[in-house]
Amino acid sequence: MRTALILLFLLALGAIPGSLLPQRGVSVEEVRNYHLEHPDLAPVLDRLYLFDVYSSPWYSAIYLLLFVSLAGCVLPRAAAHYRLLRARPPRTPRRLDRMPYSATFATDAAPERALAEARSLLGGHRIAEYGDSLSAETGYLRETGNVVFHLSLLALLVSLACGSFLGYRGNMLVTEGDEFANTLTSYDAFHPGTAVDPAGIQPFWMRLDDFEASFVDEGSMTGQAASYRADLTYRESPDAEERSHVLEVNHPLQVDGAQVYLLGHGYAPTFRVTDADGRVVFDQAVPFLDRGDGNFTSDGVVKVPDIAPEQLGFTGVFLPSATTDDSGDLVSDFPDARNPVVVLRGFVGDLGLDSGNPQSVYQLYTDRMEEVGDSPPLSPGDSWELPNGATIEFTGHRDYVSLQVTSDPARPYALASAVAAVLGLLCTLFVQPRRAWVRARRGEDGRTVVEIGGLVKSEGTAPLRRFHELATQLNQRLRRSDRQSGTEKE
Secondary structure, eight states, rough: HHEEEHHHHHHHHHHHHHHHHHOOTOOHHHHHHHHOOOOHHHHHHHHHHTSSSGSSSHHHHHHHHHHHHHHHHHHHHHHHHHHHSSSSOOOOOEEEEEEEEEEEEEEEOOHHHHHHHHHHHHHHHHHHHEEEEEEEEEOOHHHHHHHHHHHHHHHEEEEEHHHHOOOOOEEEEETTTTTSSGGGGGGGGGOTTTTTTGGSSOEEEEEEEEEEEEOOOOSSTTTEEEEEEEEEEESSSSTTEEEEEEEEBBBBBETTTTEEEEEEEEEEEEEEOOOSOOOOOEEEEOOOEESSSSSSOOHHHHHHEEEEESSSEEEEEETTTTETTTTOOHHHOOOOOBBBBEEEEEEOOOTTSSSOOOOOOOOOOOTTTTEEEEEEOBBBOEEEEESSSEEEEEEEEEEEEEEEEEEOHHHHHHHHHHHHHHHHHHHHHHHOOOEEEEEEEEEESSSEEEEEEESSSSSSHHHHHHHHHHHHHHHHHHHHHHHHHHHHHH
């Protein structure tokens, strides 16, 4: 058990980076932001799997060793407890006066009558009779709860392992008005279990019809999110009828065994780009990633490959509620889009999309491009003309949501294991095991000497009071029996 405790400590210690650093399984966007903000440190952390802590080899090794250690501790203990449940209570000790609680009194009742009365008072105990004494024991539920608790932890580990083996998890951004089909290519990040075939995942479809975010606008909590609400239309399969669902934080969409969670939201400015001849070559919304400043100042990249003679690229900053600070810099002072403004920096040249090397849609590679300058602050409807005659217009913005789809067939078993572990722990904390012995034998004067001994396996004075109550009630019953016998003789 000492080894299991050490491994449990290491497991908790290993989880610390998972709570301090963004995790790909939770938010791919935050991991990308971290790479942008820490270009030197992030690759080192990535090589150590610190952005994928819970699926890393070193964390899995601790997890597996903990499982083996728990199994080695719990299974023999469970077998020993099973044998104990089938065994009789232990024999009565020779010297009951050495027990933590002991009492002795004499009575005129026969020893058999004393033992019979003791047996009736010890209801709920497991009782065994050894000659002139009774041995009684109760509180087995404490050790049973202890065994159930540890077996439930073992079952919980198995359930979590099966969930990661048989389930999958994926993240994506969906902009208002856009659709999502549950296929591999629709995800920004997809983490399948070993036994998962990406071609066989649930074939549901959904569309983000509308999104509303409300924020606290007064008091000490100004700027904090008050609520997120996403109106969805979905189908469980291509042939199923469409249904509506309101998606909120901690209120996922349950569809065909998968859960769709709302993780966050952001802004996707919309741009229209025309070439020197006036032809529209780009017209769509581009998701910008929140910097995390609390006011949704967001960074993004616009790539325009379908324009000649040179391709266009832009890096931009979106300010949902633009204003100027004391130094004259443009900032956002509230997360809601009260005064949306975007500022762009333009580049012309080769975007490198045809090089065969993968690129992030959130990064602009400018090695083969030439900077053409910065735009003035653009409000919806404003445009910026580039030196080559092309024009980019900021036409407005749409909201997008960050969603996570999870499928875990072992989740009900994990929940049942967790509930059983809690119940077992409660039994361990509140059930008090104790043993009681009652011996009744004839004394030298012909009267019956009754000895009572008690042993408690837990701390506290309450069980000792119960032994005292047992001795008092047994003495009173035998006295009443003596008086009744005397009356009948008269």
